[in-house]
Amino acid sequence: MTSPNVPDPLVSTDDIRTDAPLADARLFVLPEPLALELGGSLPNVRCCYETWGTLNADASNAILVCHAISGDSHAARHRENDAPGWWDGLIGPGLPIDTDRFFVVCPNVLGGCRGSTGPGDIPDGDIPDGDIPTADIPAADNSATNSDSPDVANPARPYGAEFPRITIGDMVEVQRRLADHLGITKWRAVVGGSLGGHQVLQWVSRYPDSTQTCIAIATSPRLTSQALGFDVIARNAIQTDPHFAGGQYYGTDKRPDTGLAIARMLGHITYLSVAAMEAKFDPDRHDPRQIASQFEQRFSVGSYLAHQGQKFTTRFDANSYVTLSLAMDLFDLGGTRLRLMETFDECSCDFLLVGFSSDWLFPPSQSREIVNALTALDKQVTYAEITTDAGHDAFLIDRDIAMYGPLVRERLADSPSSYKAPVELTSAEESILDLVATGDSVLDLGCGQGELLSAIQQRDADKSGRLMGVEVAQENILATAVRGIHVIDYDLNNGLPAFIDNQFDIVVLNATLQAVKNVVELLDEMLRVGKRVVISFPNFAYRRLREDYVNRGRSPRAPGEFDYDWHNTPNRRFPTIADVHDLLSDMNVTIDREIYWDVTDKKSIAVDDEPNLNADTAVIEMHR
Amino acid sequence: MTSPNVPDPLVSTDDIRTDAPLADARLFVLPEPLALELGGSLPNVRCCYETWGTLNADASNAILVCHAISGDSHAARHRENDAPGWWDGLIGPGLPIDTDRFFVVCPNVLGGCRGSTGPGDIPDGDIPDGDIPTADIPAADNSATNSDSPDVANPARPYGAEFPRITIGDMVEVQRRLADHLGITKWRAVVGGSLGGHQVLQWVSRYPDSTQTCIAIATSPRLTSQALGFDVIARNAIQTDPHFAGGQYYGTDKRPDTGLAIARMLGHITYLSVAAMEAKFDPDRHDPRQIASQFEQRFSVGSYLAHQGQKFTTRFDANSYVTLSLAMDLFDLGGTRLRLMETFDECSCDFLLVGFSSDWLFPPSQSREIVNALTALDKQVTYAEITTDAGHDAFLIDRDIAMYGPLVRERLADSPSSYKAPVELTSAEESILDLVATGDSVLDLGCGQGELLSAIQQRDADKSGRLMGVEVAQENILATAVRGIHVIDYDLNNGLPAFIDNQFDIVVLNATLQAVKNVVELLDEMLRVGKRVVISFPNFAYRRLREDYVNRGRSPRAPGEFDYDWHNTPNRRFPTIADVHDLLSDMNVTIDREIYWDVTDKKSIAVDDEPNLNADTAVIEMHR
Incomplete structure (x- = not known):
């Protein structure tokens, strides 16, 4: 009954995960017990990883x-006939993570x-040296006990719900020991998305020099109260399942599959957008x-949720789900x-931070909170919000990876790939370039494809100051970023709240004034953030425009920024040099040049x- | 630990419902069995109502x-010391539903x-003539049986999960019998919101002449797939609760309270917006x-969900929840x-339809689907989208009732209250008024506060044709609606997809052209929807503007629509009469006057x- 063009509604993004046998995984055992952030310690900690x-x-x-x-360690295929990995579009030979x-x-x-x-392990169990234990073969298989009361001191049965409360920080500590082990x-x-993004943010906040680059995708400084609420409900569903049995269901024939399936159903809704559904x-x-x-299974969405919920119980452990969601x-x-x-x-x-427009579980506004803090700290940061209907899942979807993958590739380039590509500048941009001394930090608002900043970068090379662009058009953001420019x-119409006072030597607004809604507010913000401000704009009082207007009696136009029909011009402001002078005077701004x-x-x-009569373009440098 | 200004996070909108003892409720018993939409029938149907x-x-x-x-029948207080009703802000002496x-x-x-x-009833049970049975005293109290297998033929035990599948249509049929009974x-x-909105839409679709006015708030033609998914999960939580026992938990000491509480927790998240949470x-x-x-109860939101979930089980029956959510x-x-x-x-x-900007369970786009259909059908319809952070709950919240209440009041007025209020028209509006013959249907795009349409209405009274405004500013929509104008x-920038070809005698765009982004697209749409089109606009080539521009060398201004500073004008287009002539000629439009x-x-x-030199304002009538 389904047309061939309609995708099978039972299939999820998650179905790319095939429960690979982890054939390429290796085990590392921490030489010492792991001290936990919330107290206590874990002995015999095992870390399963792939490389x-x-x-x-x-x-x-x-x-x-x-x-x-x-997810798991199988992020990508190791060879052509390998089981698919969950980030095959990003990791592999010649791919962004090359x-x-x-x-x-x-x-x-x-x-x-x-x-x-994890919770399925036996506290004092031997470290396996053969097959890697996974949820499908829960550690309970090794356990003969099935005692009624949880007793973590009992060395012969799994932790279950007695597994200590762990944090993202504890995950990072294990990874740090692994890094030591690997030299x-x-x-x-x-690099990570969602909970993986939490881990990378935790890495750099705890170990500020531990990495050259931090790439955090579809993530947040902490969950929204809404996302927290969904997690609470998911854990309630698991923990009130009678088969949960206080977490000691291993080795019995009853597992809290109903609760875990309901938790997973809920997760699946939050991973999709309303449009995607x-x-x-x-x-x-x-x-x-x-x-x-x-x-x-009464509705199409019902059979999908039932199918995905049930399938999840065959590959995931309920105690692990509780443990990980609580850590998040x-x-x-x-x-x-x-x-x-x-x-x-x-x-x-x-x-590099990436958010997705339709992600309501980790909304882009949360990525912006991090970006705004990093910006105020003068960190090198690029942020792109990808327009997509795919919701939170977008970070795993090839179509969206194709959008943000080039940004990842560029951040990992040895020397930014396009630095040497020649840039053609307008006369105004040439003037602005001259006003920028080598070493000046420059913020370019409405930076287009980053031409001006790239020209400064090429001129000054490693002597250049901090260069940063702000843009609202996605294609321009991508084009600027792949030039190696942060x-x-x-949206400039929201002011510059991310920036602190006097943060840049020069703040530039080049050929953008005529498209700005809140002109005075933006100029005020620029004068706050920049020690100096440079604006360039087309002069609406230019002779040819006046002549055209008076003679033709039509909304005036002349070659350049005002060469549009009255009814479809992207401009919404028509400033003259005299107008701008008046305004700057009213604003108590000192014009320097x-x-x-x-x-x-x-x-x-x-x-x-x-x-004001003879120029079609003005460049004004000023300060307050 | 809470500051006095922070509301107690345990409290919900729903807490206004106090489980009133239904002291004022009456019972009506249908004289005949109720034939059900999906087959079968229900005997002895009882309807509890208040008036x-x-x-x-x-x-x-x-x-x-x-x-x-x-909800229940207790929509409002009957007297001052009565238990609160769930729509006390809307219903009462002197209130919008007066x-x-x-x-x-x-x-x-x-x-x-x-x-x-409902499902808690005994199929052949006696109709009670004293107290009204409610969930707190489940009908099971009257039942001595507790048999193991569901058997609807057993007259001595409640329906439970054997209660037939009912529809919104069946609810309406009961209400229709009640109406007959009341004469x-x-x-x-x-009038209704949410599921209540579904009922009123079902009423008018099934019985097109059954009401003078239909008021549907925060509702939809059908649920989104996302909302469906949440309902499926809620029912799964209830029906897999071991105490659900196939729905035959009445009279036992075990009820599916865990599943019902989880269902309710989920509901509560969907009723709030992310910002409200x-x-x-x-x-x-x-x-x-x-x-x-x-x-x-680890987080603030956790204790709220636990509290609200548990509380719900003391006043609602799980089988009813399943029955009603499935009907929805x-x-x-x-x-x-x-x-x-x-x-x-x-x-x-x-x-009258009302949507709420932050409602993601019944998103305003779904109200618009209904509005667009009604518009295309030439029905009398008013639609307002109230800007609020309150989410779906907004329809129950006094602050939001204060916004949409006046619209309800106006729709229920005998003779629209402000029809006689004098309207001051501009010269252009006087011209347009002259172009409208008595009986012409008029669509006014960007109608402001409805001045022009109100003037037509006052001039022609009951001889006037269909008059309709389109606006995007909420305060203007409210002001227009309370004049009795639909x-x-x-947002005009999205075209006029709601309207069909040649639907109106005249489509007006009065003093709005200069603020429109997609001028050509909108004119094309107007010429499609209107047999005639009338536009009025300020002429940017007006003598005083030209003089000002040439002499002062500044972005020109003159009294009227162009009397703004260049940097904060709401105008984004600067049309001249000559420009508009050129454009209309390009568009193959015939100018009539x-x-x-x-x-x-x-x-x-x-x-x-x-x-083009001497006029500051133009009115052009045209057709294609």
Whole structure:
């Protein structure tokens, strides 16, 4: 009954995970018990991990990849006929995380059930040296006991719900021991999405010099209260399942599969956007797939949830789910910018953050909170908000990886790839370039494709100051970022709250004034953030425009920024040089320098005589 | 630990419901078995209802109020010391649903557990003639049996899960029998929010002449797939609770309270917006209230969910919850505009729809689907989207009732209250008024506060054609609606997809052209929807503007629409009469009449000589 074009509604993004037998995974056992952040310690901690590529001689090419709540160490294929990995679109030979160049490490998290130590383990159990234990073969198989009361001191049965409360910080500590073991003292990059993003943020906040680059995707400084609420309900469903039995269900034939399935159903809704669900389930709304299930399957979405919920119970351990979701809920880098600034104050790495427009579980506004703190700290940070209908799942979807993958590739480039690509500048941009001294820090608002900043970078090379762009058009953000220029996704009409006073030597607004809604507010903000401010704008009082207007009696136009029909111009402001002078005077701004061009008639000749009549372009440097 | 300004996070909107003893409720028993939409019938159907006010002699003042999933018949207080009702802000003496004027009826829905027949009833049980049975005293109290296998033929035990699958249509049928019983042949209005909105939409689609007015708030033609998914999970939680026992838990000491509580927790998250949850729970994020519960209470939001979930089990029956949520999920008036147009084709009532900006359970886009269908059908419809952070709950919150209440009041006015209020028109509006013949249907795009439409209405009174406004500013929508003019909340930059070809005699765009982004697209749409089109706009080539520009060398301004500073004008287009002529010629538009005014210098004198120079305002009538 489904048309061939309608994807099977039973299939989830998650189905790319095939419960690979972890054939390439290795085990590392911590030599010492692990002291836990919330008190106590764990003995015999085992970390299951996979690697790709080869560590180079000075161990400088290692990248740590951190997985999300239901992920594992199998981030990517190891060879063509290998089982699919969950980030195959990002990790591999020639891909953004290029396994021909990098040594990639992906560990299963502490508390998980895919090889690393978790609630299914026996506290004093032997470390297996053969097969890697996973949720499908719970550690309870090794246990003969089935006692009624939880007793963690009993060495012969698994932790169950007695597994200590762990944190994202504890996961990071295990990964740190693994790095020591592998001979890695500093990562080339730490990379992760969702809960994996929490891990990379925890890495750099706790060990500020531990990595050269931090790439955090679809993540947050802490969960929203809404996301917390969903997690609480999921744990309630698991822990009130009668078969949960206080977490000691291992070795019995009853597991809290009902509760775990309900928790997973809830998760699946939060991973999708409302639009994605509509597209996926509405064509077959009343036509569910027939599957065997104790759960309702009345609607298309019902059979999907039942199928995905049940399937999850065959590969995941309920105690692990409780443990990991609680660790995620306890993660809290701070609810204010000040707290976040304290968190990241000492970081020496550069940052790439990516959010997704339709992600309501980790909304892009939460990535912005981190970006705003990093920006105020003068950290090197790029932020892109990818427009997509895929919701939180977007970070795993090839179509969206194709959008943000180039940003990851660029952040991992040895020398930014396009630095040497020639940049053509306008006359105004040439003037601005001249106003920037070598070493000046420059913030370019509405930076377009980063032409001006790239020209400064090429001119000054490693002597250049901090260069940063702000843009709102996604294609421009991507184009700027792949030039190796840091750029953040931001709408200038909201002011510049991310920036602190006098943060930049120069703040530039180049050929953008005429498109700004809140002109005065933005100029005020620029004068606050920049020691000096440079604006360039087209002059609406230019002779040819006046003539055109008076003679033709039409909304005036002339070559350049005002060469649009009245009804479809992107401009919304029509400033003249005299107007801007008046405004700057009203605003108590000191003008330091003015440069005027007649690009139209004189082919870029500077204008000294009556610029409000004779210049089509103005460049004004000022301060307050 | 909570500051006095932080509301107690345990409190919900729902806490206004106090489980009133239904002291004022009455019972009506259907004289015949009720034939059900999905087959079969129900004998002995009981409807519990409350009324306010007095039915007038010709039974023309009766208003039906329909409740949401967890509501009941106690919509409002009956007297000062009465238990609070769930819509006390809307219903009462002098309130928008004025019980001094109207006879208000609110029945408990079929399938509920607050007095009307539901799964807790015994199929052949006697109709009680004393106290009204409710969930707190489940019908099982009357039953001595506790048999193991469900057997609906057993007359001595409740339906439980054997209660037949019912629909919103079945609820309406019971209400219809109640109306007959009360002697009401036509409602003055049917009013409801959420599931209550589904009932009123079902009323008018099934009985197109049954009411004079249909007021549907925070509702939809059918649930989104996301909302369906949440309902499926809620039912799964209830039905897999071991104490559910196939729905035959009545009379036992074990009820599926765990599953029902989890279902309710889920509901509570969907009723709030992410912003509302942040405001409510973030100040005390890690500081839960201490309550006795089997559920996790680790976070502020956790204690809230545990408290609300548990509380719900003391007043609601799990089988009823399953029955009502499934009825809501099966409700489907159509997923396309064509289907919705078929649904509402025969309706003779006028409509008021209200959506809430942060409602993601019944998103405003779903109200718009209904509005677009009604608009295309030429129905009388007003739609307002209220800007609020309160989420779906907004329809119950006094602050939001204060916003939409006046619209309800106006729809229920005998003669619209402000019809006679004098309206001051501009010269252009006077011209447009002259172009409208008595009886012409008029669509006014960007209608402001409805001045022009109100003037037409006052001039032509009951001879006027269909008058409708479109506005995007909430305060203007409210101001237009309380003049008794139908207006829909719509952004003109999205075109006019709600309207069909040649739907109006005249489509007006008055003093709005200069603020439109997509000028050509909008004009094309107007020419499609209107047999004639009238635009008025300020002329940017007006003499005083040209002089000002040439002489001062500044972005020109003159009294009127162009009297703004260049940097903060709301205008984004600067049309001249000559420009508009050129464009209309390019668009193959026939100009039928042109009227030009010089309001600035000549104090509203019509201009014949060189209007592009001498007129500051143009009115052009055209068609294609």
